[in-house]
Every structure is written in C-alpha cells, then in structure tokens.
Amino acid sequence: MHDDVIGAAAADNAAIDRDAQLIALRRRVLEWRDAWCLDAEVRLTALCREKAVAVGPWAAGLWVHQLAAARAGFIKYPAMPQIVEEVGARAEWIVGKARVELTGIVAHHLEIETRAGRADAAADTAMGQVLAIGRGAAPFAAAAALLAVLPGLATTTTVTMFGLVTTSTVSLPVLAIGAAGVGALGYFGVINVGEVRSGQERVLIEAIEAAIEARLLASENKGTEPSLLAQVQKGFAAAAADVIGRIK
Amino acid sequence: MSIPFDIPAELMLRYYAGNIVRSGALLREVGSGQIVAHLQEATGLVQMAGKLDPFDVVEQGIQVYQNEQIKAGLALVQGLGIANLALTGISIGVSVVGFAIVAARLGRIEKGMDGLAAAIERVSRKVDGMRDYLVRQELADLRAELRRIDAAWASSEEKVQIGQWREAAGRLLTIEERFHGHARALATAGEEPGLRDLMTDAYVLAADGRRSALLAAGDETAAEDAGREFGRALGSLTGPLGTAQLLREMMTAEPGKGLAARAEAVERLRPKAEARAATLREREEMAATAPLTIAALRQAGVSGRDWLKRARNENRAPLICLPV
Numbered sequence: 001m002h003d004d005v006i007g008a009a010a011a012d013n014a015a016i017d018r019d020a021q022l023i024a025l026r027r028r029v030l031e032w033r034d035a036w037c038l039d040a041e042v043r044l045t046a047l048c049r050e051k052a053v054a055v056g057p058w059a060a061g062l063w064v065h066q067l068a069a070a071r072a073g074f075i076k077y078p079a080m081p082q083i084v085e086e087v088g089a090r091a092e093w094i095v096g097k098a099r100v101e102l103t104g105i106v107a108h109h110l111e112i113e114t115r116a117g118r119a120d121a122a123a124d125t126a127m128g129q130v131l132a133i134g135r136g137a138a139p140f141a142a143a144a145a146l147l148a149v150l151p152g153l154a155t156t157t158t159v160t161m162f163g164l165v166t167t168s169t170v171s172l173p174v175l176a177i178g179a180a181g182v183g184a185l186g187y188f189g190v191i192n193v194g195e196v197r198s199g200q201e202r203v204l205i206e207a208i209e210a211a212i213e214a215r216l217l218a219s220e221n222k223g224t225e226p227s228l229l230a231q232v233q234k235g236f237a238a239a240a241a242d243v244i245g246r247i248k
Numbered sequence: 249m250s251i252p253f254d255i256p257a258e259l260m261l262r263y264y265a266g267n268i269v270r271s272g273a274l275l276r277e278v279g280s281g282q283i284v285a286h287l288q289e290a291t292g293l294v295q296m297a298g299k300l301d302p303f304d305v306v307e308q309g310i311q312v313y314q315n316e317q318i319k320a321g322l323a324l325v326q327g328l329g330i331a332n333l334a335l336t337g338i339s340i341g342v343s344v345v346g347f348a349i350v351a352a353r354l355g356r357i358e359k360g361m362d363g364l365a366a367a368i369e370r371v372s373r374k375v376d377g378m379r380d381y382l383v384r385q386e387l388a389d390l391r392a393e394l395r396r397i398d399a400a401w402a403s404s405e406e407k408v409q410i411g412q413w414r415e416a417a418g419r420l421l422t423i424e425e426r427f428h429g430h431a432r433a434l435a436t437a438g439e440e441p442g443l444r445d446l447m448t449d450a451y452v453l454a455a456d457g458r459r460s461a462l463l464a465a466g467d468e469t470a471a472e473d474a475g476r477e478f479g480r481a482l483g484s485l486t487g488p489l490g491t492a493q494l495l496r497e498m499m500t501a502e503p504g505k506g507l508a509a510r511a512e513a514v515e516r517l518r519p520k521a522e523a524r525a526a527t528l529r530e531r532e533e534m535a536a537t538a539p540l541t542i543a544a545l546r547q548a549g550v551s552g553r554d555w556l557k558r559a560r561n562e563n564r565a566p567l568i569c570l571p572v
Contacts, residue, residue, distance in 0.1 A: 012547050013283075016543055019540055020271060020537065024276070027271070030487060034492070037490050037491060037492035038491040038492050038495065040492075041492050041495060042514055042515070042518065045507070045514050046511055048507055048511075049507045049508060049511040112279075112280065112281040213507060213510065217510070233492050
C-alpha cells in the first residue's frame with residue numbers, strides 16, 4: 001500500500017477517534033452535571049429538613065397572640081438567618097467540590113488528546129483555559145479561579161448566593177384572621193383556645209417551612225428571586241454547557 | 249473483505265481487566281482513548297431482550313433460546329453493561345430489529361398516549377400540531393415505513409429492495425421531523441413530560457429506521473450524515489434533561505406539603521430519576537457513536553448492507569463486532 005493511502009487511513013482513524021473522545025467527554029460532563037445537581041438537591045433538602053425541626057419547639061413556646069403575630073410577619077423566626085447561613089455554606093462546599101471534579105474531567109480529556117497526538121490547537125486552547133487555572137494551585141483555590149473561566153459557575157459565587165439570601169427578608173403570608181381577632185375570640189370563650197393554638201402552631205410551622213423552601217429549595221419562584229438550590233443547579237447546567245460548547 | 253465479526257476473546261479479557269471501556273457502541277482503550285472495536289446489535293440480542301421481557305415473548309412469539317446459549321449471551325451483554333439497553337429499546341449500533349419488535353415499541357407509545365388523552369387535549373390548545381388524531385396518524389405512517397424497511401429484506405431482487413429502502417428513508421425524514429418538532433415544542437413549553445418522552449421515543453424510532461434504511465440501500469455517506477444529525481438533534485433534545493429536572497418532574501406529579509414530605513420524596517424518587525437520566529445519556533451516546541461505525545465500515549471496505557445482513561442473520565450471538 002502506498003504511503004499516501006496509509007497516511008489517509010491513519011488520518012481517518014484519528015478523526016474517528018477524536019470524535020469518539022468528544023462524545024465520551026460530553027457524556028462525562030453531563031454526568032457530572034447530573035450528579036452534582038442531584039447531590040445539591042439531596043444535601044440541601046436534608047439540611048433544611050434537619051434545621052426546620054427546631055421550628056416546632058420555638059412555635060410551642062409562643063403565646064397565642066404571638067403565634068398570630070408571627071404568622072402575620074411581625075415576629076421573625078429567630079433561627080432563620082442561621083439556617084440560611086448554614087445551607088449557604090453547604091451549597092458553597094458542594095460547588096467547590098464540583099468545580100474540582102470538573103477540572104479533573106477536563107484534565108483527563110486533555111491528557112488523552114495529547115497522548116494520542118491529536119492535540120487540536122484551537123479546541124485545546126479553549127479547554128486549556130479551564131485547566132490551566134486549575135493547575136498550579138491548591139484544589140480549592142483552583143476551583144475558585146475557575147469562576148473566571150466558567151461563566152455558568154460565576155453566577156453562583158458566594159457573593160451572589162449570600163447576597164440573595166441574606167438581604168432577603170423571610171416574610172410569612174398574612175393570613176385572614178389577625179392577632180386581635182383570635183385574641184378576642186379566645187377572651188369571650190367563643191372557641192376553644194387550645195384548638196386555636198394547635199391550629200395556629202401548625203399553620204405557623206407550615207408557613208415557616210414554606211418560606212425556607214421558597215428561598216432555599218424551590219425549583220422556580222415566579223416573580224421573585226430564584227432559590228439558592230435553583231441558582232446552584234443553574235450554575236452546574238451552565239458550566240456543563242460551557243465546557244460542551246468548547247468541544248464543538 | 250473478510251472480517252471476524254465475533255468479539256475477540258482477547259478484547260473481552262482486556263475489557264474485564266479495565267484496560268478497555270465501552271462508550272456507546274464503541275470499545276475504547278482507557279489510556280489512549282483509541283477505538284479498538286465497533287459493536288453492533290444482532291438478532292440474537294433482540295431475541296434475548298424478548299426472552300428477558302415476557303411481554304415481547306408472549307406477544308410476538310419469538311423463538312426461545314436454548315438455556316446455555318442464553319447464559320453465554322447474557323454474560324456477554326451484562327458484562328458490557330448493555331443488557332438493560334436492550335430492554336429499554338436502545339439500539340446498539342444501527343437498528344436491526346424486526347418489525348415484530350418495532351410494532352411492540354410503537355404499541356407502547358400508543359398505549360402511553362391512551363393514558364394521556366386528557367393531557368393531549370389540554371396541550372393541543374398550546375402546542376401546534378399536537379392533536380391526538382394527527383399524532384396517531386403520524387404513528388401509523390411511521391409503522392408503515394418501518395414495516396416497509398423490514399419487508400424489503402425478504403425481497404429477492406436487490407433493485408426492489410433498494411427502491412423500498414430509499415422510499416422509506418425519504419418518507420421517514422418527514423415523519424422524523426414531525427416527532428422531533430412535537431418533542432421539542434413540549435420541552436420548550438415545559439408541558440407534559442410523559443407526552444414529551446413518548447414523542448421523543450417515536451422520533452428515535454423514526455431516525456433510527458431512516459439511518460438503517462439508508463445504510464441498507466448502500467447510501468453510506470447519507471447514512472453517516474443522517475446518523476450524525478440524529479446524534480446532534482437527540483443530544484440537543486434530551487441533553488438538558490438532567491437527574492434533578494427529572495426528579496422535579498416526578499415530584500410535581502405527586503405534590504406533598506412541607507419539608508418532611510419533600511425530603512422523603514427526594515430520597516424515594518432519586519433512584520428512579522438517576523436510572524432515567526442514565527438511560528437518556530446512554531441513548532444519546534449510542535446515537536452519537538453509531539455514525540462513527542458507519543465511517544469505520546466504509547474505511548474498512550465493508551458494505552453497510554452486508555454488515556446489517558450479517559447482524560440480522562446472527563441469531564445466536566447478541567452482538568457482532570468490527571475490530572479496528
């Protein structure tokens with residue numbers, strides 16, 4: 001067989017190998033996105049659930065008129081800022097771990113391309129931007145530096161996340177019966193105060209849980225800021241799309 | 249050109265040793281990423297899937313394997329991690345399933361539509377062309393073309409065969425576009441995930457069938473191009489569907505109240521969402537890698553039609569293989 005024919009066949013093989021490598025990279029990146037979106041969903045939901053357990057004892061310690069005032073938003077659940085802070089910190093930890101893993105995926109891809117002698121200057125420069133920042137620094141520092149390269153993850157910076165949740169007031173829905181109304185009914189003995197109390201407590205707990213869910217976990221809040229979890233997941237999806245975009 | 253179509257034992261040894269991985273319908277070296285073999289489903293796999301799925305065996309009267317053959321074939325497909333794919337109807341390589349299996353898959357789509365009648369009626373007001381009778385007509389058209397492809401294999405005249413395959417490929421292009429349009433419109437509108445998935449399944453059957461028809465007709469470049477377009481379009485359609493979104497769709501279907509209910513639902517539905525996402529990723533990868541096999545066949549001087557014929561005639565082994 002002539003050298004030029006052999007050369008053409010080798011080039012064809014290299015092209016097919018490269019396509020296969022890019023297909024595999026795409027899948028790996030999507031699996032990364034899927035795994036970390038789910039991880040965030042599971043961990044943040046569990047943490048919110050764990051933290052919300054303390055809402056019941058707090059509500060049980062309120063007077064009846066305070067329960068109604070709390071429902072109306074005049075009394076804030078005191079542990080809310082702490083919940084927000086802890087869940088935010090957990091989200092930040094998850095994002096950091098995910099960034100490190102993504103750097104590893106890209107690094108592995110570039111190693112294979114280089115080893116196979118298929119390094120493509122244009123495409124690999126784009127990938128290299130992701131990787132170069134990741135190398136030469138401690139993993140978490142590298143992860144932080146990646147923010148500059150991956151626009152998707154840049155939306156979930158600590159500043160953005162905490163800007164969202166710390167500046168937001170957790171306002172509870174104002175219900176039909178106000179504090180004065182319940183107090184008056186109880187005073188005149190029209191209804192059983194114990195039943196009112198029990199019902200009020202349950203409604204208050206549900207309202208606080210709903211507020212936690214809306215601010216931290218909800219998939220979408222029409223007309224309001226997206227939840228912390230929604231932002232993190234959107235960041236993962238955007239980062240995955242960004243890397244996949246670079247391989248085209 | 250003589251090519252040993254059985255998977256070489258040496259390759260399987262390297263696979264089990266972890267030196268080779270499967271990526272879609274390809275076997276690749278871990279270190280270099282180089283393709284060492286292309287895999288293609290054979291009739292044996294389709295029959296095995298029928299054996300694993302009692303519905304198909306009963307409904308289609310598929311010939312049942314001898315126990316030992318089943319065991320050996322099962323060991324291979326399980327080892328390669330493709331046993332589940334066969335059950336979910338994902339083609340490994342280019343589809344070679346007979347019309348009986350295709351009819352069963354179409355039947356499941358139609359049955360799924362029966363269960364979504366109210367949703368289809370509601371969605372039809374928002375999504376153009378998403379009317380029950382129209383979609384059923386399109387499914388009937390799809391069934392007819394897939395039947396044409398299968399029936400052409402029985403013809404003794406090559407000219408007639410090629411004519412039938414080309415005609416089917418031409419008609420399937422329109423049908424494929426329609427189902428793709430339905431699935432995309434539903435996804436964009438965020439409407440009825442169940443219906444969106446059924447339309448995607450129908451799109452996959454149409455695109456898979458068209459690719460197969462073009463290859464059988466000897467239009468290999470067109471088959472490769474169609475395969476690449478199929479891979480891109482499917483990736484664009486289902487790629488955005490990640491585990492978290494699938495989980496949320498499942499949770500929306502059974503709304504609970506409060507954080508306890510949410511946490512419980514997340515844990516309970518998580519495995520189902522993970523399995524569904526894994527199936528989508530596998531299907532995307534299979535669709536994307538099949539045209540690489542078509543390119544490799546051309547390069548190796550193997551006729552696409554001969555490749556499909558061999559796969560269709562292979563009743564014992566679940567897979568045939570093109571070593572590189």
